[in-house]
Amino acid sequence: MEVYFTIDKTAVAEFKDRGSKFLAYAFPVKSPEEVKECLGEVKKEHPKATHHCYAYRIGTAGLQFRAADDGEPSGSAGKPILGQIDSKQLTDVLIVVVRYFGGSLLGVPGLINAYKMSAAMVLQLIPVIQKNIEAKYHLSFDYTIMNEVMMVVKQNNCTVISQELQLFCEMVIGVPKSGEELCLLRLKDIYGLQVKVQKN
Template sequence: MDIGADVYYTIDKPSVAEFKDRGSRFIAFAYPILTQADFKECLQKVKKEHPKADHHCFAYRLGVDGLQFRSGDDGEPAGSAGRPILGQLDSKELTNTAVIVVRYFGGTLLGVPGLINAYKTATALALQVVPIVSKPVEVPYELHFDYTQLNDVMQVVRQQQCRVIEQDLQLFCRMVVGIPKVRLTEALYKLGELYTVEVKKV
């Protein structure tokens, strides 16, 4: 993943795919996520839907720098499940994405190479059926301003395609916005033109 990039790649909706090998079923669920808490929620949901599955293996990567990641084999031989799942996320340069693969054991041992192939294939299939989207890398800034300037601020926010992350609109307003990296210079210049708006990097 290019840390200096202006965009990152992710999926914008969940998907599911299934792969079978010698009686074992591998069902892969791919989810767009933003936080570790999102991932935990997805894992709980899958475990609830598939309580009788023998394994719930997973991998996820988070953040535009891609430095937050985890993978888990859930009782499969070390490195035979979580790592191949993560490998598929990385081969497509995806972040803010989680894949959970549930396995129903079919009675025949697949061996480590067979498991690696099964988890990799199930993940690849789930990522094939969902569109991969590029999203702008954003830099968060906090804005403080008088309520009378709300329209002016919102005009800049919309024009510069900023994302409102938090807002508290009282007599004196506070807003946290994600400014697309490619528009940062122009957006800060425009906000700077609104004299009484206080702008600081989060």
């Protein structure tokens, strides 16, 4: 596993069935805290909705996930939403589907279909992006070798996650797994540069 797939934009889609209205919101998220914030925003926007069902998967390996039915029959809402995220092999994604009840009961098969369709529709609106799975490294070096360091960082498509640049510089970078060995060899070739694995 050297890459993963995610989204970097939000979108909204609407699905209707027998008077019930389903609004699906997709968000790029990185943590359970962000999930809470996005969910809070949607609930604030739709305080009168009957249900706010959602599912998310986060982490480059997609190990953190949750599916919530919010009062709908068990497994009829969160699971089909998560199923759509998984069918596209996405991670770092949250989908919230807001339901306004329209008077007719849809039954469990109808609900599963409605939540699945809503999630599928919102994901169709957003381009899927491929990202490198990165290993994090902490660099410490003297300002005089800044250019050498930045050249290796750029040439190896590393991400600068954080930096403090004074006379003595500290930097945390994400190194794509696909070129990790080569990049580390090149960094270690730079005289006076300290490279350590960054603990999360």
